[in-house]
Amino acid sequence: MSHTSHPSRTKILDGALHLIRSQGYSGTTIDDLCAAAGLTKGGFFHHFRDKEDLAIAAAGHFAQMAERLFAEAPYRSLPDPLMRLLGYVDFRVALLRGSLPQFTCLLGTLVQEGYQTHPAIREACERHIGAHAAEVAKDIALANDYYLPDAEWSAESLSLHIQAVIQGSFVLAKARNGPEAAIECLGHLRRYLELLFHYPKPEEETHVI
Amino acid sequence: MSHTSHPSRTKILDGALHLIRSQGYSGTTIDDLCAAAGLTKGGFFHHFRDKEDLAIAAAGHFAQMAERLFAEAPYRSLPDPLMRLLGYVDFRVALLRGSLPQFTCLLGTLVQEGYQTHPAIREACERHIGAHAAEVAKDIALANDYYLPDAEWSAESLSLHIQAVIQGSFVLAKARNGPEAAIECLGHLRRYLELLFHYPKPEEETHVI
DNA sequence: GACTCAGTACCGACTAGTTGGTACTGTACG
DNA sequence: CGTACAGTACCAACTAGTCGGTACTGAGTC
Secondary structure, rough: OOOOHHHHHHHHHHHHHHHHHHHOOOOOOOOHHHHHOOOOHHHHHHHHHHHHHHHHHHHHHHHEEEEEEEHHHHHHHHHHHHHHHHHHHHHHHOOEEEEOOHHOOHHHHHHHHOOOHHHHHHHHHHHHHHHHHHHHHHHHHHHHHHHHHOOOOOOHHHHHHHHHHHHHHHHHHHHHHHHHHHHHHHHHHHHHHHOOOOOOOOOOOOOOO | OOOOOHHHHHHHHHHHHHHHHHHHOOOOOOHHHHHHHOHHHHHHEEEEHHHHHHHHHHHHHHHHHHHHHHHOOOOOOOOOHHHHHHHHHHHHHOOOOOHHHOOHHHHHHHHHHHHHOOOHHHHHHHHHHHHHHHHHHHHHHHHHHHHHHOOOOOOOHHHHHHHHHHHHHHHHHHHEEEEEEEHHHHHHHHHHHHOOOOOOOOOOOOOOO
């Protein structure tokens, strides 16, 4: 944010991303984080006030990484907003290849665990999820203007639904210990979007993947 | 399961339902559970081998409650399987009225936090979520047979998608500290189902078993 | 019908280890 | 020098789990 992030700080945050996503927030100890970053307690508490401070910073770190990832994704350069929207879903499917702790969402994990006991963490997660959804909502709004000028649902509402499907598919992937079910869920999500926007158009028979 | 559940045991399980859903699994201590049930440590460990044993029992307890709740819900007596399916979604919307720790899913919370560190808990959650999804899938299969005999997706796949939307909407509700967004998500889910099954039918008035 | 005796349900003090966090020290560097 | 950064040592609080003991119940038995 303000000053350029110190390498040690970044190391701790990177470790937190992996550890919290695989063990949860309470399940991750500060010693775990220190070990992962090759530091000792003194170093840790130089960079973070307390554990909650780290969690909030980790949420920000995660959101920043995601922002870059999606901003630079190839689908972003498609000219049609509807194609970008479908491209977003396809891109998320492609992300479901790595190991579970890698593709899972830190924000969802954090908020599910601490929405009551750690209000500040909850607030941070809400903010970052909202920001990401708002990014997606831009394309939805454009597609709406063009294809469905009198849709009865708002762009924001649909973009939140998309986030819900993604978050829920992560839960399913964790429960089933593999991404297959999650991939099928995103398949249904894509079908929903196609049905909503009447894509592909009946007359212009396009070859779809 | 085997012997009739002792009242104290049930008290602990009921407390666990509420506590784990609002504080998470690691965030809930055995002392918390004892206090909620009006017991002491000795009593707790008389009924449960260890904390993980309790979590698995709580998952079963939750699933059993849910099974009863949905089995006795009014929409179950509708004659048309598609109406029952839409009724299920509407019923879930109606459930989103209570406070967050009340309507949230214990299985999702547990699995999100401990899918890696507690394989036995993960497995229990997978089983119970699967069982619930299978129940919903029955109506989907019936509706498919009647309305869409050559659908390209399986009943199981759609029922898992429905579960994903529900789980994801819980995450969203926690992040936003209120059920409004979750309700809208289920609205989109309902619209998807309507589009899939071409409901309501434009021309003919339907009345079938 | 008093008398074991086994089993269930529970208590509460205790322990061994862990946890988040503090205090102090050392060092490199401008 | 002072400031940024990191190591060492430590603590008080907490945590899961143990253990010996208590109260009560019910089934057998003489």
